[in-house]
């Protein structure tokens with residue numbers, strides 16, 4: 001259509017009539033940003049009157065910035081320290097608002113002032129600069145290569161292989177030495193990841209002639225009776241009794257991080273114990289490791305109706321009635337199960353988890 | 366311009382330096398350095414200034430922060446946690462928040478600055494990618510940029526973990542799980558990182574050293590190299606009237622750019638102060654100290670970790686156990702592959718492109734994204750891939766918002782991460798080609814003027830007028846597809862790039878790169894002589 005248009009336009013221009021109001025097409029920019037997104041007024045001869053006005057506006061912003069900083073300092077010295085300084089959330093919030101607000105005011109006002117200054121008052125003109133070639137010409141490269149080789153020759157490095165090779169030999173272990181130094185960063189894994197404090201605690205209890213170690217509630221450390229946990233559908237986090245006392249002080253958190261266990265009361269008729277673990281539950285009360293087998297978040301949510309244990313990190317879902325089998329999500333293994341029994345009315349664990357808890361690892365098998 | 370001499374207060378130190386260093390030559394040469402102007406060029410500056418703000422606020426925090434996991438009983442001014450056992454790290458962070466004036470502000474600015482730092486680096490990288498600014502001779506700075514983003518992720522992860530609150534402990538636990546999944550050496554890395562089993566007592570002091578010394582030092586080194594290379598090579602420029610491969614056009618460093626960039630710094634700091642003052646971030650006192658048995662169900666990492674989170678979530682639970690060993694593909698793949706593809710791919714891209722196009726020239730004038738459709742489409746595919754994984758990191762929120770099951774969202778994302786990028790590629794390429802056609806049209810036939818003409822026969826046509834010179838230059842900046850050099854040259858010697866199976870692949874990719882290119886050019890015969898208006902020829 002445009003070809004035709006051009007022809008008509010060329011041949012019969014004089015007699016054409018223009019219909020409607022022509023839009024100022026000449027000024028219609030196709031592109032939002034030409035190359036003039038730089039200072040609008042800059043580079044031109046400044047009109048002194050409007051420059052004066054701009055200067056006053058800039059000055060106003062600078063004064064505002066001044067006021068902001070002064071207010072900041074004044075608040076800090078004069079007001080934030082009243083009644084003995086900061087204490088608690090309210091005063092922290094208040095101080096945060098005032099200090100942050102005045103600081104922001106000061107920076108932003110100054111930024112605005114500078115921006116207007118650049119746009120309205122700077123008289124610099126855009127300039128053009130040549131780009132230069134980075135690379136040296138082939139000749140200089142060749143000369144350099146020659147010099148380099150000459151140096152190597154002068155040093156004897158190229159002519160004396162024995163020197164060269166022994167030097168390399170000497171350097172190689174030197175690079176390794178720092179790595180060796182890092183050895184004491186931590187112990188070797190050994191069998192550490194294969195057991196939890198439940199094992200030690202059960203052993204200790206058995207030495208004392210008991211069936212197993214009592215489960216205590218995480219937080220209160222109260223031993224748990226079967227009757228305390230009789231309501232179907234409940235879930236609670238438990239630890240082996242005595243974990244805080246039996247473990248060196250700085251190891252407590254680490255041992256707790258491995259031993260945390262969830263205790264769930266699932267309806268006994270729905271419960272399908274795994275083979276060989278028929279007597280690991282007590283009337284439908286089962287215990288699983290709380291550490292998700294995906295990457296180790298606490299699998300802390302339990303849905304009563306579906307009997308699903310849910311890990312909030314990446315939503316791995318385990319079936320509490322079916323040996324904590326994975327029903328959904330990225331975890332590949334069931335949560336390890338803790339063998340339970342009753343002793344004097346108290347829930348006890350009769351052994352450690354039969355397999356390593358938590359995320360899989362190469363040596364796990 | 367002005368004949369005046371500098372005041373003594375300026376001249377004296379300058380002379381002092383010059384006498385000893387000969388610095389005047391350097392200053393003279395660089396004072397008027399030209400900075401081309403485009404809004405997108407400030408993204409890198411924002412990243413730089415965020416980093417400076419991180420250094421300043423971070424240094425403030427170190428004055429009170431205690432990187433120690435020794436257990437203490439809190440007795441500070443936050444009443445709700447009084448008497449609670451916690452690590453010294455957590456207690457000192459509470460102290461900074463509630464007992465140090467301006468401490469909460471600095472913590473919040475620090476955290477917001479970390480988020481802005483990463484976001485502006487990413488935005489900056491995208492602009493560099495889509496305009497082709499990474500091309501020779503600027504590949505090194507492209508690689509440095511990728512290095513900085515990766516280190517920023519680590520730096521952020523460690524910083525987030527320092528306060529030892531419930532969320533940061535959860536992040537560390539995931540780090541532990543990921544470390545364990547590494548074949549062969551996983552458990553060793555785990556033990557060596559934590560100084561024993563999780564959490565132990567070494568990890569916070571170690572991360573502290575990494576967070577305030579080693580990684581910032583490395584980033585600072587990279588930034589310095591980045592800036593020096595940029596300064597030496599000069600900026601690229603968007604294709605406009607005065608920008609060519611031989612020259613840059615713009616305002617001089619002193620005084621214009623200096624003032625402008627100063628204003629950006631102030632803006633960045635101002636906005637971060639505003640956020641720090643009015644937008645609460647990481648209120649660690651609400652989460653409580655780390656407790657290995659507890660978790661907050663709404664835990665979300667900082668945004669730049671979202672991709673890892675999303676990949677971990679949607680990965681099927683594959684695990685291989687054989688010969689007494691376990692390979693956790695369900696952790697290993699999402700932890701390494703997606704970011705490996707995106708950042709490894711990004712690092713290799715300039716060299717791949719060079720190999721495919723055979724274009725070994727220097728480029729100082731950028732390409733408009735539409736004029737490199739395959740590049741732009743690949744970039745959009747990567748953005749889609751990254752974006753989908755990122756959203757998948759909040760699939761529970763998505764499920765909740767749109768009232769679909771978690772199960773459904775997970776499966777949706779499992780497919781979408783593969784199909785989405787392909788779709789994005791196709792659509793983007795279409796759009797680019799459409800825009801090229803439009804450009805070709807404007808150059809060939811001018812722009813619609815809005816003036817309707819009625820011919821004597823009564824036909825209506827719209828008058829087309831040539832585009833303005835500035836616009837024509839931009840449109841004509843497109844480099845049209847060049848016919849590929851024949852596989853065998855005149856003397857029968859095969860072109861070096863077309864030999865063997867690799868050469869074959871190269872020529873096929875080369876064809877794919879440009880086969881549907883729409884040439885944007887002036888037609889010499891029916892050129893715009895017959896169009897109205899100024900008849901300057903565009904400079905090229």
Ligand code: HEM
Nearest residue numbers: 419420423424426427430476479521524525527577581647
């Ligand atoms: C790219 C650079 C950096 C990033 C991305 C970054 C990120 C973070 C983040 C996300 C936090 C958690 C803040 C919170 O509590 O909400 C943090 C904490 C911290 N950062 Fe940085 N940071 C950076 C550089 C630095 C530097 C250079 C220093 C010191 C010179 C520093 C010192 C600290 C300290 C002491 C803390 C712990 C105090 C606290 O959490 O309140 N950071 N960092």
Ligand code: FES
Nearest residue numbers: 292294295311314
């Ligand atoms: S840690 Fe439980 S699902 Fe990832």
